[in-house]
Amino acid sequence: MADDNTGAGSSRPGRIRATGRHPKAPGARRKALTVGAWSAAGLVLLGGAGLGVAYFQLNGNLKGVDINSALGTDRPRNVDNGSMDILLMGSDSRKGVNGKYGDDDGGARADTAMVLHVYEGHRKASVVSIPRDTVVSRPECRKTGGGTSPAVQRAVFNESYAIGGAACSVKTVEKMSGIRMDHYLEVDFTGFKKLIDKLGGVPVTTGEAIKDRSSRLDLKPGRHTLSGEQALGLVRTRHAVGDGSDLSRIQLQQAFVKALITQVKNVDLFGDPGKLYGLADTATRTVTTDSDLSSVNELLSFTRGLKSIGSEDMRLVTLPVVYDKADPNRVVPLEKQGRQVWNALHQDRPIPQSATKGAAGAPSDASDVVKSS
Template sequence: MRDKRADVSPGTGPASRHADDGTAGAARHLGSLRGMPVWLKVVTAVLSLAIVGGIAFAGFWYLRLQGNISKAPLNAGGGNSETVSDATGRMQILILGSDTRDGKNAEYGEADLSAGYGKSDVMMLMDISEDNKRVSVISFPRDLLVDIPECKDGETGTEYPARSDVMINEAMTEAGIGCAVDTVNRITGLEVDHFMMADFNAVKELSNAVGGVEVCISDAVYDPDSRLRLPAGTSMVQGEQALAFLRTRHAFADGGDLGRIKAQQGFLSSLTRKIKDDGTLADPGKMLKIADVVTQNLTVDEGLASVPTLLTIGNRLKDIDISKVAFVAVPTAPADLDPNRLQIAEPAGSQLFAALRKDVDLTDPTAPATPSPSETAPPSAAPTETAPAQPPYDKALQAVAVANGTGVPGRSQEIVQALISGGFTQAAQFEATAVAQSVVYYGPGFADVAADVAAVLGIPAGQTVALPAVSGVQVYLGTDFTTGTTYGAAAALPENIVNQTAGDETCQQANPYLIVSE
């Protein structure tokens, strides 16, 4: 029986027609490729592979670096009320070195030597100016006795009461890193924007990643505690010896904490010069290598816990003149409670913190400070009363109290004398809790007196505040007014407050008791 299907001869019918027709179906597109020159096909293929490979490479490193980062809350008490642009705003970053002995750090002692969250082996405040032209690095000795505010552990919710006269390296032990941030805020009157905490392993890996860091010491030295052994003169340290150089408590100067700080600052200065000279911050390959090492051993606050943010801050630092990277130690003196511990030396400490708040160039205090947004805003209007204007008053009859919250003993006496010279002969004084900003408070009916008192001392009208509980007028002096009788005058700084800049090559003095023959 004849098949009813139509006869289809090879090479005929719909399929073959489309195959022969170069204007339709898949063959149409293949036809356009067949018309390409061979070189163009090769270039197209290579570019496609490069784009796909580049995207895959970037994605791999982004996920890797992001996955490396550990984070913790910025504060353990009052939150930071300021907002700052990571790209352009003035920024303070608290840098901490943890002494935790768990995990990779177990070889440096038993874990119970760093109970809780551990102690801060290193504490430095890095202050980047708003115009990205200056960096100040302020070191806090670990033996410094300070008052630690009430702090709350963000993980457990446990609240810890405020403590007085405690070594600053214990600030993070109970409630975590945020408590160390709150403590530094309280001491300086600043509001720290971010923190970075690294452990022992970070130092070893970073020094290896950059190929070693050059250090110098006056004599050959051996410290059995840290296992630091160096010949006299210049050496290249990395790995274990780099860590020993930063950790040693006894190898430098008189074996105290201040000699250790100067050695750490010398190490960081040398590291800064090497990274700058090698063009590391402008080399993506080198930056990725260092970023991988650092992020594996780094804990940061939530605001800093992203690769783009870290890269943005790194980009801010790459063009800074190393002569404008200033290393400073908080001025200290033997503590009254324990001569083996330290306390902030006054008035030098308050002068330093006041200069920091005013964004003074520590390498050149006479240079104009970079104005903050609040300083460039129009001044606030003077406080006014809605009641009918009062008749002129007699300055000699007005009660004016001066509260000394500067942290400088006897400071209020100088201000009282200035007020008496200004006609306010009933001025009295008393000691008060330290505060960051000076304010003139006034009770009901004393707005005009407060305005005149503020004018005598040069205190801005915006810092004149009505407070019903005050009888008359009270001048509350803060740590921003530690010298002189005119508020806002050029900040006085202790002589030689800058230990060195990143441009200085320094040689550490060896502790005579640990000098050995080479």
């Protein structure tokens, strides 16, 4: 990937390597889900145009959240420059079948959220991971169960989802970035696993053994085709690689999503109509979207707009942060570098390499642990 191309960044020493706006585009917790699932949720539907009348059955699977009505006019200006911004999130509710991953503590929270910026022309993209333990200024939000939660100057990012679900998460990201989110996509534990299994697994190569009891992952060095359960374990792993921090886990997630996108591109969906329908059925049952995407026609149109973007066309970074002096279990954004990141996306420009210099977690402590096979 070239450093000076829009949305494309080269692998730098110390980083994990993996080969693997605003008018609508023509044509788309704790330890939980990763961007890999969120990308799969959209990309796996790329061949859906061949499903014909089956989309009527799939339409009833989708769940939508009316973000526009919930947030009203208190949002950043809608910049009409041909780019698109999507908030991708995972939820870690431990209810029902997700209970095997831990006790239900009264509500779901957000795992690492990611802002996907698709550049004008829809041939390149940048992804910005927001660590779940980032200290942010959270705006006033409507509570999921009714009532209002007042604005808080020092709040943990992933609490926004616990308080007000998708709408509060979008509002918090928009306040942080100054960028209006065009769309929202969310997946949970079980949905992630099902998508990976329906896809036939994701090939990766591990450069060292990864064994983490907490995430239930045990991989020897070498080539693997990860099942849904193994993939979920990988993207939840933090204690077995690097310094054991959430920032190392994010970089594992970023490596996995590149491998996932490569695998999606390599699968011949049209060659197996049954598999195509199974993937589409699983994806539509799995994702929660904003109401503008909550029909199969709109979701297919959205994903067709992403079909030209491969793993080599994506630059993935983590929001520049440092550990919080008041609480080493929290991170705080580096204001100058963070503004470089958000300004670049707002202007539909590449994220400068200087934006991540001096940030915690860069270069990666989990270097070369995972690559696509």
